[in-house]
Amino acid sequence: MSxxxxxxxxxxxxxxxxxxxxxxxxxxxxxxxxxxxxxxxIFTIILMIIMMLSYKIIYLMTGIE
Structure with a gap:
């Protein structure tokens, strides 16, 4: 057991x-x-686009106004 x-x-x-x-x-x-x-x-631009899309999707999913 030990x-x-x-x-x-x-x-x-x-x-x-x-x-x-x-x-x-x-x-x-x-x-x-x-x-x-x-x-x-290019990596910075792609990362910014992913962050903006994620923010927009979460914003729309939660219905915050």
């Missing part, structure tokens, strides 16, 4: 390591893409 508690105490550290690994492997190609100035501009 092995159970030892494993349970290790789980938060494991979860944090998995999340950090996920974000590192996800964002590394994006950071490599942003090294070029032309790609940085």
């Amino acid at each position: 092995d159970f508690w030892v494993n349970l105490y290790k789980f938060p550290r494991f979860l944090i390591n998995v999340l950090i690994g996920f974000f590192l492997t996800t964002f590394k190609p994006i950071f490599k893409l942003l090294e070029n100035k032309n790609n940085r501009f």
